[in-house]
Amino acid sequence: MPRLPAASDDERALVAVTATVRADDGVARVRLTDAYVRALERAGLIPIVLPPFTGSESEVAAAVGRVLDAVDGLVLTGGEDVEPARYGAAPSQHLGRTNPARDQTEIAAVFAARQRLLPTLAICRGIQVLNVALGGTLIQDITSERPAALIHDPDAARDTRTHPIQLVANSRAARALGATTLLVNSVHHQAIDRAAEGLVITATAPDGTIEGVETREDDAWWILGVQWHPEEFVRHGGAPDHGLFAALAKAIQRAGVATP
Ligand code: MN
Numbered sequence: 001m002p003r004l005p006a007a008s009d010d011e012r013a014l015v016a017v018t019a020t021v022r023a024d025d026g027v028a029r030v031r032l033t034d035a036y037v038r039a040l041e042r043a044g045l046i047p048i049v050l051p052p053f054t055g056s057e058s059e060v061a062a063a064v065g066r067v068l069d070a071v072d073g074l075v076l077t078g079g080e081d082v083e084p085a086r087y088g089a090a091p092s093q094h095l096g097r098t099n100p101a102r103d104q105t106e107i108a109a110v111f112a113a114r115q116r117l118l119p120t121l122a123i124c125r126g127i128q129v130l131n132v133a134l135g136g137t138l139i140q141d142i143t144s145e146r147p148a149a150l151i152h153d154p155d156a157a158r159d160t161r162t163h164p165i166q167l168v169a170n171s172r173a174a175r176a177l178g179a180t181t182l183l184v185n186s187v188h189h190q191a192i193d194r195a196a197e198g199l200v201i202t203a204t205a206p207d208g209t210i211e212g213v214e215t216r217e218d219d220a221w222w223i224l225g226v227q228w229h230p231e232e233f234v235r236h237g238g239a240p241d242h243g244l245f246a247a248l249a250k251a252i253q254r255a256g257v258a259t260p
Helices: 034-042 057-069 100-116 125-133 172-177 242-258
Strands: 014-018 020-024 027-031 046-050 073-076 120-123 163-167 181-184 200-204 210-214 223-226
Touching: 014 034, 014 100, 020 100, 034 046, 034 242, 046 057, 057 100, 073 100, 073 125, 073 242, 100 125, 120 125, 120 242, 125 210, 125 223, 163 172, 163 210, 172 200, 172 210, 172 223, 172 242, 223 242
Parallel strands: 014 046, 014 073, 073 120, 120 223
Antiparallel strands: 020 027, 163 181, 163 200, 200 210, 210 223
């Protein structure tokens, strides 16, 4: 019989990646866009799916806490609209599909990540749910609430760069991308309205739409949040967006070194 090692000597960091539940051939299935998994693998990380849990708030928080105890970082992924009640708003008629179990799980994940100082990368819905969890608000529908805004949900392939953003020089995002301007893809009809306390706005579109937030350098909790979808460029060699995943991997490495 072949001898198997008692424990793996693989030293790659584990990252919890949030997911949704969606009907597929009439069957409810946990789903996550494959590009997130590939982009994290490319950065040398091992992604683990964190599905929407159900139960009371304390049960969900306990379950999420167990998962986050076992990982080194968190990625909040794209998806449904956050329930407006979560930020004290009545639903707009332009509100899209919501997923209360996912809201509950991901908000618990934000708190658990903060408690554990787990480096956190937030993408699209991720930046929105992160902002709501920390006390900020959202624009429920850009087109109806900001008629002068650019088109942020064009009819284009997910990896088509459709609008520019401006980044704050020397911000975490600008350093990760190696640029202070970037043409990005845009697959969202919601955006951050009021940014939560503790989050610094580091990227905006020309119409003022918030496209990136992060924590301050002196904040012990590393956060990088973007409104676009950097994972969609995983197969585009040389895309600056790879730098965001590399930045997460580096932050995890640094956090590991700092831990006694
Ligand atoms: Mn956009």
